[in-house]
Structure formats: structure tokens, C-alpha cells
Amino acid sequence: MLKLTKKADYGLMAMKHLAEHGERGACSAKDVADAYGIPQEALAKILQRLVKAGLLHSQHGTNGGYTLARDPGKISAFEVIRAIDGPLFITSCVTVRGECDQSNRCSIREPLRRVSHGIEELLRGITILEMKEEAAEDGPAELVTIIG
Amino acid sequence: MLKLTKKADYGLMAMKHLAEHGERGACSAKDVADAYGIPQEALAKILQRLVKAGLLHSQHGTNGGYTLARDPGKISAFEVIRAIDGPLFITSCVTVRGECDQSNRCSIREPLRRVSHGIEELLRGITILEMKEEAAEDGPAELVTIIG
DNA sequence: CAATCTCCGACCTTTTCAGTCGGATATATC
């Protein structure tokens, strides 16, 4: 539960990859896909959405590919995730209009809205540049494993 | 994306309901289901999981029902959600063992692990009691509507 | 101009979620 989709994962990986290798020309979808073992077409579709969202620029033709539209320090993880998976809603009953099937009967929205807002802030606080540099130090670091 | 399942929503609603009405006896699954327009059987299955997780006590027979196993101030939203939807993983590639299909190639885990930890802390910081009291004051309050 | 390489949009398969139905077990009341 509460997990990112693989698409969002792939998107973040691709953005980080472009931040690392993008300075000497564009990277094709195939390059990125091969580097991380992601199906080409699946990744291509994700990159398209990032282009539409204005986070990437695309270049057709031979030696074409994708480049970051902005400085990696100015692109947050939140933007990438939202561009791919859509808006972030912690509660499943809350829609874009703020409506709810149980409307006035459902009274758990307010507390969860705060959680949702907190998550958003967390994701806004992480930039592609940070992810790139954090990867560079490459601390294996203990993984928090939550046993269900 | 990143949204709770309806089951988790229902579970939180039920927990809050029990915190409000539970002091004068147990509430049956039907009572709660009718109060919020939730299908009985669907809710029953959710409540069973909460019983198994030790968050609720169940009483068979006539006038039976469910009661909170602990003080509502000592039950966090995180416990409820995890009992229903399972462990919380921000990245889809990270498993319980900390493994990953892309393993060493995927280097976005560390930053996202921090996010995951942050979300967990947020959810741990909200108790059923707080949700009950926040609902009592009943501020309509502006809803954050994120346009995708 | 033509061949090659790339992006682009629509389609299909698989998995997960949400809800349903049947029967079994335990308790309180009559």
C-alpha cells in the first residue's frame, strides 16, 4: 500500500540518469532502458508524459533523445511523480472537487488531508540533483524493512 | 497515486466510530456499515483483520460487536492502515528483504526510503483519538485540491 | 531523396482491488 507505481519509479530513474549523462548530448529512450533493464516502449511512454509536463525536451531523428528542460536542482520528485501518476490523494474518496461519496458522513478526511499535505512537502523537498548526488556517495546504508 | 485503498478508509472510519460510540457497549458491523453507507460484508472482512492485528476485540452472539482493544489515544493511523493494507513501501521495487530487481542499478532507493520513513512518522503521529476530536470541532476548512 | 533512427499514440494482457455469497460458530434471550 501507499507505494509508487513502477512507472513513477522508472520516471525518477530516467530523470536521474539524464541529470548524470545529459550534459554531453541527449539520451535516447533505448539508452536509459538498457541501462536499468526497463522495457523500451514502457519507458518511452513515461518519458512522453514528462515531456508533456514540461520537465523534459525531446529531439527527434538520428542521435536524438531526451534532455532535462530545467536545472536538475529545480526539479522536484513531486513534479515527476505527479506528471506520471497524476494528482496525489491520500484518501480514495476525495476527488479533485473535494467531493466524497460519503460526504458529510465521512469525517476522517481532515486528518488525512494533513498527512497528504505532509507527504507532498516531503516530495517537494527532494530534487533530482539531490538524488544524483546522494547516489554518488553510494552508501549502502541499512534499509528499513517493515515486516507486515 | 499514493492513495489509500477504500478498505483502509473504511477501517479508519470504523475505528473512529468505535472510539465515539464504543463506550456504551459494542457496535456491530452492521451498525457501522449503515452509518457510513459501507457494504456490510466488506466492512466485516476489514474488521476481522483489525481483530487479528489486535486492534479490536470481537464479541460473538446477540448484542455482540466490536470494541477497541486499546485506548484510542494509543492507536495510530499507521497501525490501522498497515493491518489492512499490509506494509508500507514507497518504492515498488523494494521488497521485504530490501531486494530489488534492478538492485545495484537502481539508485533512487535511498532518497525515497527517507520519504517512506517520513510518511510512516506522519501516520504514526495521528491517533484515533485525534481523529475523533478533530471531527468534533468540524471545521469545514479549505480542501487542498491538486489539479493534475 | 531515401534510409535510418527516434518519438508518438492506441491496443492488449495481467494483476490488483472492491464487493458478493455461502456456510459455520458462538452467544443471549425466550
Added chain:
DNA sequence: GATATATCCGACTGAAAAGGTCGGAGATTG
């Protein structure tokens, strides 16, 4: 003690979303 009520448990069905695949459109280079 019989009956009505309520939880409990398994498996099943339908719907939605995720994940992945295919062929076509556009651009660049030789």
C-alpha cells in the same frame, strides 16, 4: 434447550488499474 442474532471464514465474481506490446508518424543524416 430452542431460536434468533451476530461474528467469523473461506472462496468466487466483476470491475478497475497497472504493466507491457505493437505498429505508425516525424525528423535527421548521408
